[in-house]
Amino acid sequence: MRVCPKGHRSQSDDYCNVCGAAIAGPAAAAAAPRLSPTPASPPQPQCRACGNLLDGRYCEHCGHDSLSTGPAPKPQHPPTAATSWCVIAAADRAYFDAMRAMDGPDADLVDFPLFCPERRFPLQGDQVLVGRRNPRRGVDPEIDLTGPPEDVGVSHTHAMLVAQPDGGWTVVDLGSANGTYVNGDHTTPIRTNTPVAIGHGDRVHVGAWTRLTLYADRGDPR
Numbered sequence: 001m002r003v004c005p006k007g008h009r010s011q012s013d014d015y016c017n018v019c020g021a022a023i024a025g026p027a028a029a030a031a032a033p034r035l036s037p038t039p040a041s042p043p044q045p046q047c048r049a050c051g052n053l054l055d056g057r058y059c060e061h062c063g064h065d066s067l068s069t070g071p072a073p074k075p076q077h078p079p080t081a082a083t084s085w086c087v088i089a090a091a092d093r094a095y096f097d098a099m100r101a102m103d104g105p106d107a108d109l110v111d112f113p114l115f116c117p118e119r120r121f122p123l124q125g126d127q128v129l130v131g132r133r134n135p136r137r138g139v140d141p142e143i144d145l146t147g148p149p150e151d152v153g154v155s156h157t158h159a160m161l162v163a164q165p166d167g168g169w170t171v172v173d174l175g176s177a178n179g180t181y182v183n184g185d186h187t188t189p190i191r192t193n194t195p196v197a198i199g200h201g202d203r204v205h206v207g208a209w210t211r212l213t214l215y216a217d218r219g220d221p222r
Contacts, residue, residue: 002023003023004016004018004019004021004022004023005021005022005023006019006021008021010023045066047059047066048066054066083167083216083217084122084123084216084217085122085123085169085214085215085216085217086120086121086122086123086214086215086217087120087121087123087128087143087161087212087213087214087215088118088119088120088212088213088215089118089119089120089121089143089145089210089211089212090116090118090119090210090211090213091112091113091116091149091209091210091211092205092209092210092211093112093209094186095181095186095205095209095210095211096112096208096209098186098187099153099178099186099208099209102186102187110151110152110153110208110209112209113149113209115149116149121142121143123142123161123163123169123214124142125142125163126162126163127160127161127162127163128142128143128160128161128162129141129142129143129157129159129160130142130143130145130154130158130159130160130161130204130206130212131143131144131145131154131155131156131157131158131159132144132145132146132150132154132155132156132158133146133156134156137156139156139157141156141157141158143161143212145158145206145207145210151206151207151208151209151210152207152208153177153178153206153207153208153209153210154176154178154206154207154208154210155174155175155176155177155178157174157176158173158174158176158180158206158207159171159172159173159174159176159180159204159206160172160174161198161214162195164197168197168198168199169197169198169199169214170195170196170197170198171190171195171196171198171204172193172194172195172196173189173190173191173192173193173194174192174193175192175193176206178206178207178208180204180205180206181204181205181206182196182198182202182203182204182205183202183203184203186205198214199214199216200214200215200216201213201214201215202214
C-alpha cells in the first residue's frame with residue numbers, strides 16, 4: 001500500500017484512489033518520510049594497561065580491571081627463557097700438527113686418534129672444570145677428557161670456564177703443562193690465571209689435539 005502526497009493510503013501505485021493525486025513524482029518524493037541516519041557504533045574501549053580491546057570489565061589479556069581509578073599498571077612481559085650452554089669436545093688435526101711442529105713436551109709420544117667421536121658437555125653452575133679425572137687426587141672435572149681416546153696432554157686440572165653476569169663465559173688457564181689456546185691462535189697460549197672472554201662459536205684448544213667449542217641453544221656453530 002502506497003501513501004499519496006496528501007497522506008491518504010492508496011491501493012494504487014500511480015494515483016491515489018482517495019483523492020486522485022499522483023503518487024509518483026516530486027510531490028510524492030517530498031512527502032515521503034525521511035529516515036534518520038543510523039547512529040555510529042561507539043568505539044570499542046581499550047585496556048589502559050596493555051592496550052588490547054576490552055570485551056568486559058576485566059581485560060582478557062592482562063586481567064586489568066577497567067573500572068579501577070588508580071594508575072594503569074605497566075604491561076607484564078613473559079620472562080625470557082635462560083640460555084643453555086654446551087661444549088663440544090672433538091679432535092682437531094690442524095691443532096695437533098701445530099703442536100707437533102712446536103716440539104712440545106712429549107710431542108713424539110702422542111699420536112692423533114684414529115677415531116674420536118664428539119662429546120657434548122652441558123655447562124651447569126658458575127664454574128666448570130676442564131681436565132682429566134683422577135680419583136686418587138679427588139679430581140672430578142665437569143668436562144672430563146679422560147676418554148677414550150685420552151688426550152694425555154690435558155692436565156688433570158687444566159682450565160676453568162666461569163659464567164659471567166651478562167650471560168657469557170670466560171676461560172681461565174689453571175697453570176696447565178701445555179697451555180690453553182683460544183680461537184685458532186696455536187702459537188700463543190693465554191696467560192695463566194687471567195680470564196679471557198669467550199662466547200657462542202668460540203674455540204678453546206687444550207692438550208695435544210682437543211678442541212672445545214662453546215655454543216648456546218640458538219644453534220650449533222659447526
